[in-house]
Amino acid sequence: xxxxxxxxxxxxxxxxxxxxxxxxxxxxxxxxxxxxxxxxxxxxxxxxxxxxxxxxxxxxxxxxxxxxxxxxxxxxxxxxxxxxxxxxxxxxxxxxxxxxxxxxxxxxxxxxxxxxxxxxxxxxxxxxxxxxxxxxxxxxxxxxxxxxxxxxxxxxxxxxxxxxxxxxxxxxxxxxxxxxxxxxxxxxxxxxxxxxxxxxxxxxxxxxxxxxxxxxxxxxxxxxxxxxxxxxxxxxxxxxxxxxxxxxxxxxxxxxxxxxxxxxxxxxxxxxxxxxxxxxxxxxxxxxxxxxxxxxxxxxxxxxxx
Amino acid sequence: xxxxxxxxxxxxxxxxxxxxxxxxxxxxxxxxxxxxxxxxxxxxxxxxxxxxxxxxxxxxxxxxxxxxxxxxxxxxxxxxxxxxxxxxxxxxxxxxxxxxxxxxxxxxxxxxxxxxxxxxxxxxxxxxxxxxxxxxxxxxxxxxxxxxxxxxxxxxxxxxxxxxxxxxxxxxxxxxxxxxxxxxxxxxxxxxxxxxxxxxxxxxxxxxxxxxxxxxxxxxxxxxxxxxxxxxxxxxxxxxxxxxxxxxxxxxxxxxxxxxxxxxxxxxxxxxxxxxxxxxxxxxxxxxxxxxxxxxxxxxxxxxxxxxxxxxxxxxxxxxxxxxxxxxxxxxxxxxxxx
Numbered sequence: 294x295x296x297x298x299x300x301x302x303x304x305x306x307x308x309x310x311x312x313x314x315x316x317x318x319x320x321x322x323x324x325x326x327x328x329x330x331x332x333x334x335x336x337x338x339x340x341x342x343x344x345x346x347x348x349x350x351x352x353x354x355x356x357x358x359x360x361x362x363x364x365x366x367x368x369x370x371x372x373x374x375x376x377x378x379x380x381x382x383x384x385x386x387x388x389x390x391x392x393x394x395x396x397x398x399x400x401x402x403x404x405x406x407x408x409x410x411x412x413x414x415x416x417x418x419x420x421x422x423x424x425x426x427x428x429x430x431x432x433x434x435x436x437x438x439x440x441x442x443x444x445x446x447x448x449x450x451x452x453x454x455x456x457x458x459x460x461x462x463x464x465x466x467x468x469x470x471x472x473x474x475x476x477x478x479x480x481x482x483x484x485x486x487x488x489x490x491x492x493x494x495x496x497x498x499x500x501x502x503x504x505x506x507x508x509x510x511x512x513x514x515x516x517x518x519x520x521x522x523x524x525x526x527x528x529x530x531x532x533x534x535x536x537x538x539x540x541x542x543x544x545x546x547x548x549x550x551x552x553x554x555x556x557x558x559x560x561x562x563x564x565x566x567x568x569x570x571x572x573x574x575x576x577x578x579x580x581x582x583x584x585x586x587x588x589x590x591x592x593x594x595x596x597x598x599x
Numbered sequence: 600x601x602x603x604x605x606x607x608x609x610x611x612x613x614x615x616x617x618x619x620x621x622x623x624x625x626x627x628x629x630x631x632x633x634x635x636x637x638x639x640x641x642x643x644x645x646x647x648x649x650x651x652x653x654x655x656x657x658x659x660x661x662x663x664x665x666x667x668x669x670x671x672x673x674x675x676x677x678x679x680x681x682x683x684x685x686x687x688x689x690x691x692x693x694x695x696x697x698x699x700x701x702x703x704x705x706x707x708x709x710x711x712x713x714x715x716x717x718x719x720x721x722x723x724x725x726x727x728x729x730x731x732x733x734x735x736x737x738x739x740x741x742x743x744x745x746x747x748x749x750x751x752x753x754x755x756x757x758x759x760x761x762x763x764x765x766x767x768x769x770x771x772x773x774x775x776x777x778x779x780x781x782x783x784x785x786x787x788x789x790x791x792x793x794x795x796x797x798x799x800x801x802x803x804x805x806x807x808x809x810x811x812x813x814x815x816x817x818x819x820x821x822x823x824x825x826x827x828x829x830x831x832x833x834x835x836x837x838x839x840x841x842x843x844x845x846x847x848x849x850x851x852x853x854x855x856x857x858x859x860x861x862x863x864x865x866x867x868x869x870x871x872x873x874x875x876x877x878x879x880x881x882x883x884x885x886x887x888x889x890x891x892x893x894x895x896x897x898x899x900x901x902x903x904x905x906x907x908x909x910x911x912x913x914x915x916x917x918x919x920x921x922x923x924x925x926x927x928x929x930x931x932x933x934x935x936x937x938x
Contacts, residue, residue, distance in 0.1 A: 328715050394904050400715045401661050405859065406903045408852050412896035420890050528848060532726060539719050569734050576727045580708060583720065587712075 304561020664725020698828015
């Protein structure tokens with residue numbers, strides 16, 4: 294059992310990171326009533342923007358750039374962690390305006406539209422930053438490793454898991470403890486009724502979409518030092534995120550969080566026995582669960598099923 | 600789908616025209632600045648897109664993991680050739696059967712689903728097949744791919760053709776394409792095809808009329824997967840190798856894109872138009888810039904926003920307006936919608 298401990302811990306950390314990625318999607322899919330791939334691209338965009346802000350060549354005039362580079366890396370990283378998601382949120386506003394034409398239509402159109410948007414954004418990332426992998430610089434105090442129980446652990450993974458846990462907690466507070474959360478949940482359940490009660494649904498949708506993209510971009514920055522930054526990272530994140538939403542049940546907060554932890558543990562533990570095949574375990578988990586529980590672990594009947 | 604007299608025919612004027620035009624391609628393709636191999640690609644991908652549209656356009660089942668079947672067929676072609684018999688018919692049958700078997704396996708899990716859940720489950724299964732193809736080194740060759748697949752001679756009993764040359768290969772795949780088009784056209788316009796269309800319009804109503812919707816959906820998934828696998832086999836032969844990348848999510852999305860751009864939702868020929876536009880655009884824009892996906896993706900986004908019926912849909916609309924202008928402009932005939 295003790296041999297499994299590092300794999301369990303790694304799985305738990307992975308699960309928290311996946312939950313962070315999936316939450317933005319969960320909010321958007323629940324309220325928009327359509328599947329949306331755009332957060333994947335904004336996940337990647339967030340990481341690249343953070344790279345631009347913290348990297349050796351910030352996109353600023355020479356004097357300002359020199360001044361900016363004198364700011365300690367810890368501060369630059371912290372600022373990037375806030376500014377980059379805001380910039381990605383602005384792109385999210387533009388995407389949401391495009392998407393308005395597809396509301397109320399077959400959910401397939403939303404999926405296709407955002408597939409196109411994802412292709413375009415990925416190509417823009419490739420044109421701007423090239424196809425090679427980049428490394429996001431992180432403060433000295435967060436990098437490196439430590440020894441515990443005769444094993445070397447990466448420090449940053451635990452910081453990342455901590456940041457993920459805080460973000461998940463904040464989203465939980467927003468959804469469960471504020472009137473906005475009540476509107477979001479009600480909107481996901483029955484948008485017509487919410488509109489009839491006098492809520493400006495299009496504003497609510499815009500707000501949730503921007504919040505979702507900002508969460509996705511934040512997740513991108515947090516994950517970037519572990520997975521690396523490459524144009525394809527958006528697609529790499531989209532698939533597990535959707536899998537988790539379906540596994541947990543569309544529109545369920547705890548469903549998404551628990552599904553993430555399950556997937557993380559499945560990948561982590563299967564990595565102990567067959568590391569080559571560990572990615573397969575999450576798909577098999579999904580197929581197994583969905584065969585018995587058609588709406589996922591905590592799913593309720595949703596508009597997407599029609 | 601169009602509800603005209605040509606539905607009942609075995610071979611329609613459109614088919615004949617398409618075959619004749621395609622048959623002349625090797626004579627002028629080099630003159631317009633393209634290369635002969637793109638013709639082979641267009642024909643093979645057209646078979647794939649038509650097979651895919653059996654699900655999306657005819658039955659309304661959005662599959663986002665169809666590359667899996669195409670890839671399974673490609674590997675099966677190579678593996679049959681290496682391990683069973685180096686005969687083109689046996690290998691192609693291997694590709695077809697492997698595709699059908701993969702389709703059956705997936706279909707058993709997803710045939711009772713629809714809409715977005717169907718799409719998501721196909722993504723998951725597509726990823727499963729893709730992961731296997733990347734990781735199962737001893738069989739598929741992993742990322743390196745399955746190499747040295749031969750273009751086997753076409754053995755017709757009496758005579759045998761060599762198709763190692765691109766032009767000869769082109770005429771072979773074109774002949775196969777002609778047969779597949781006839782088969783699919785009959786299928787779509789048969790009573791079976793009508794019930795698939797009914798399922799697209801309303802699954803509940805079709806079930807209430809007494810049809811076993813699950814069985815129809817399962818069977819069409821198997822058929823579509825079989826033809827996709829067959830196309831994959833041809834593709835492996837054409838490029839003399841099989842790689843995992845045709846199975847990944849982006850490639851599976853591209854076949855959806857091609858089918859929709861052409862207008863697969865409203866026309867039998869839509870997928871073929873889409874493949875032609877897509878592959879030629881890839882080569883022409885790709886030669887002019889190094890970011891062809893930027894332009895094609897933007898075009899696709901605009902298309903989904905403003906003309907989701909695709910090129911064939913837009914053409915139909917224009918033809919309809921033209922006809923109405925000469926006749927009674929105010930009345931829109933019901934044909935616009937039935938198409």
